[in-house]
Amino acid sequence: MMKRTMRVPALTTAALLLLLLPASQTQNFDPAPIQIVVRNSFLEEEPLTFSTHVVYRGILLGAMRRLMDSDTNFKFTYSEDPNYGPYLESVNGLAGKDEAQTYWELLVMKPDGTIARPDVGIGCYIPSANEKIVFNFTRWTKSETMPRRTAKH
Template identity: 45%
Template sequence: MTVRETILLSVMLLLLDSGLPADGDALRALPIRLSVVDSISNIPVLTYHTAVVEGGVLLGAMRRLQQTQDHFKFTVREDPDFGLFLESVNGVGGTASDQTYWEVLLESSGTTVRISTGIGCHVPKANDHIILRRTTRPKAGLEEFTEQ
């Protein structure tokens, strides 16, 4: 066996053992629910049902939803250090002057928490309820700034 053949065989074996689906294996779709909540205005809550591939990230599910639902749109902004930030949902964006932004929440078993990673890294589980909520940053009071 030549060196080239040995290298090709080694690469093929690594790919087979990588846990990636082989050709012909179907990716399992996990259902998730996604709600859009604008806590600032009186826009009604919109709820969508979509799926994410097992092990896939929230961004993929949101892009799939955007491709299949004409009334769901979103934009992101990429920061070179911190990754993707949700910039707007359904044409409504956050603004620096009003200190508004979109936060991503996860509701599970009656508890709602802010996800610890961005939409480009968060890996949803089956039947997760993702909430995209437009909200306002808390105004910092002077009492919070004390000299040490």
């Protein structure tokens, strides 16, 4: 009997609290839709665009794997760096080559059109909803490798 009278007010209070929470404080755990754009900076070709998603706070590599499993037009390979994790080696059969100083650069276009160059790779980057992840096949410049031991780029 005692238990019953304690429970009802506690539940009511919890329900009331939920109702009173401002929308800004309720979290959205939905998957985030993103696009993956594959671009070769040496060719005039139209970039390829794919739609996929990341799970809540999921990493880009997860979305790439999901896309590769569901769409035969998107393939990639990566190697495992002992310090920095997954390094994107090839996309759709085209691989970066040290001798030619080519690599797949990771860029991100935000919904407002601004382009950023993440300072982490595909295994650490956590995309936000509606970002366009751009894999840009390009060549690195001397300034990117000269300050090897000290600088960031």
